[in-house]
Amino acid sequence: MALTTTPVLVLPTGSGSYTVYFDASHISLGAVLMQKGRVIAYASRQLKQEERELGKKFLVDVDAWMDLRAAGKSDCLSGTLSYSDIYEIVLKEVSAIHVQVGKPHVAVQGSVDYLGVEIIRYRGVDVQN
Numbered sequence: 001m002a003l004t005t006t007p008v009l010v011l012p013t014g015s016g017s018y019t020v021y022f023d024a025s026h027i028s029l030g031a032v033l034m035q036k037g038r039v040i041a042y043a044s045r046q047l048k049q050e051e052r053e054l055g056k057k058f059l060v061d062v063d064a065w066m067d068l069r070a071a072g073k074s075d076c077l078s079g080t081l082s083y084s085d086i087y088e089i090v091l092k093e094v095s096a097i098h099v100q101v102g103k104p105h106v107a108v109q110g111s112v113d114y115l116g117v118e119i120i121r122y123r124g125v126d127v128q129n
Helices: 049-054 069-074 083-093
Strands: 018-024 028-035 038-046 096-104 114-122
Touching (some): 018 114
Antiparallel strands (some): 018 028, 028 038
């Protein structure tokens, strides 16, 4: 269904899974949230010139635990990890990512305070449509 025909948006039903389509190019970003083949929400925007030149940056939150008691007693940095070490570990060792995108105070009819999408992707696993 084209996003130019009416009705474009429908309310989500209480059951059933959601599908999210993302698209990105060097000039714009877009996403569509669908349920049972019907559009629930969509968003798109063009990138600013600075974003086109510098790229789009994303915040990655990593929780890392390490026993630093020995390094603290000896005051020896070789027993610790630097941020660049953690970055290299994440690039090489992370086998899955969990992404949550949400929008509070959604302007849709009905009693909806929040709509969101949760995506889990595993490295090396292709998803068939």
